[in-house]
Amino acid sequence: SAKVIDGKAVAKQIKDEIKIEVLKMKDAIGVVPGLAVILVGDRKDSATYVRNKKKACEAVGITSYEICLPEDSTEEDVLKHIADYNENPKVHGILIQLPLPRHMDEARILNAVSIDKDVDGFHPLNIGLLAKRDREPFFVSCTPKGCIELLHRYGITIKGKRAVIIGRSNIVGLPVSLLLQREDATITIVHSRTENPEEIVRQADIIVSAAGKANMVRGSWIKPGAVIIDVGINPIDDPESPRGYRLVGDVCYDEACKVASAITPVPGGVGPMTIAMLLSNTLDSAKRALKFE
Numbered sequence: 001s002a003k004v005i006d007g008k009a010v011a012k013q014i015k016d017e018i019k020i021e022v023l024k025m026k027d028a029i030g031v032v033p034g035l036a037v038i039l040v041g042d043r044k045d046s047a048t049y050v051r052n053k054k055k056a057c058e059a060v061g062i063t064s065y066e067i068c069l070p071e072d073s074t075e076e077d078v079l080k081h082i083a084d085y086n087e088n089p090k091v092h093g094i095l096i097q098l099p100l101p102r103h104m105d106e107a108r109i110l111n112a113v114s115i116d117k118d119v120d121g122f123h124p125l126n127i128g129l130l131a132k133r134d135r136e137p138f139f140v141s142c143t144p145k146g147c148i149e150l151l152h153r154y155g156i157t158i159k160g161k162r163a164v165i166i167g168r169s170n171i172v173g174l175p176v177s178l179l180l181q182r183e184d185a186t187i188t189i190v191h192s193r194t195e196n197p198e199e200i201v202r203q204a205d206i207i208v209s210a211a212g213k214a215n216m217v218r219g220s221w222i223k224p225g226a227v228i229i230d231v232g233i234n235p236i237d238d239p240e241s242p243r244g245y246r247l248v249g250d251v252c253y254d255e256a257c258k259v260a261s262a263i264t265p266v267p268g269g270v271g272p273m274t275i276a277m278l279l280s281n282t283l284d285s286a287k288r289a290l291k292f293e
């Protein structure tokens, strides 16, 4: 049965490494990296994500700054705070918690984040640099970077392999596909309008699924020996759980385990890597800004 790719353990290892580097920086120049988060509205899930990011910062010694704005704020309100953080030398990373309220133009707001503080890698210039391959982007988005990092740390060859990415969102599917292409995989993107997705997925040596559809990828979709990175986080009813639901991925885990050579569990796979990569991007940004090696 498939080897389990333990994202939780890898994320812990990365966070331990970051903690040491932050301490070194503090000892050498008396400065620690800073991450600012802007949250607009009162979505419970977003508040939880922001709280977790804050805790993760504290655990490694990164200073976190936070602004919570009411749901009915204007774009100008948000842009003003972004401008302040862009100017603030203590802040090395700025993160806009998505989704923004519907009355806001998300692209306009993401565009306002200084490209060298764009730790989420969502600025169109960073995506453009990622796509063009002749220069490095300032930052690569955290979840996509986490997926690739897991493949690297588990010694999985990407070069020359056929990778199928399920989903083409700006925040996961698209940047994952660009990153895998940079790593010399041959990529195919499957999305909601794709005909016969199972036929295409079955050709993959590496499957990255980010569709947000519980148990969509069945065992029969998987080539024997394929590696599966399951980004999906989907709640399904579970009367036995105290919360009444539990989280599953896009891939039918039990079936996949019998066919794949390696797989990320949900939870405990890609999820923990996202925050680790955010901390790593923030540290890198601080090092670059302070010219600290």
Ligand code: NAD
Residues within 6 Å of the ligand: 143, 166, 167, 168, 169, 170, 171, 172, 173, 190, 191, 192, 193, 194, 197, 210, 211, 212, 213, 216, 231, 232, 233, 234, 270, 271, 272, 274
């Ligand atoms: P999204 O809804 O923006 O995009 C989903 C993509 O999947 C779309 O491009 C759509 O075309 C495609 N898709 C939908 N149904 C499909 C189908 N039946 N067949 C093929 N393709 C289909 O979602 P997103 O923001 O990219 O997130 C995707 C999933 O990843 C969600 O479950 C989300 O919770 C999870 N996620 C996890 C992390 C993490 O840290 N692990 C981070 C971000 C998102």
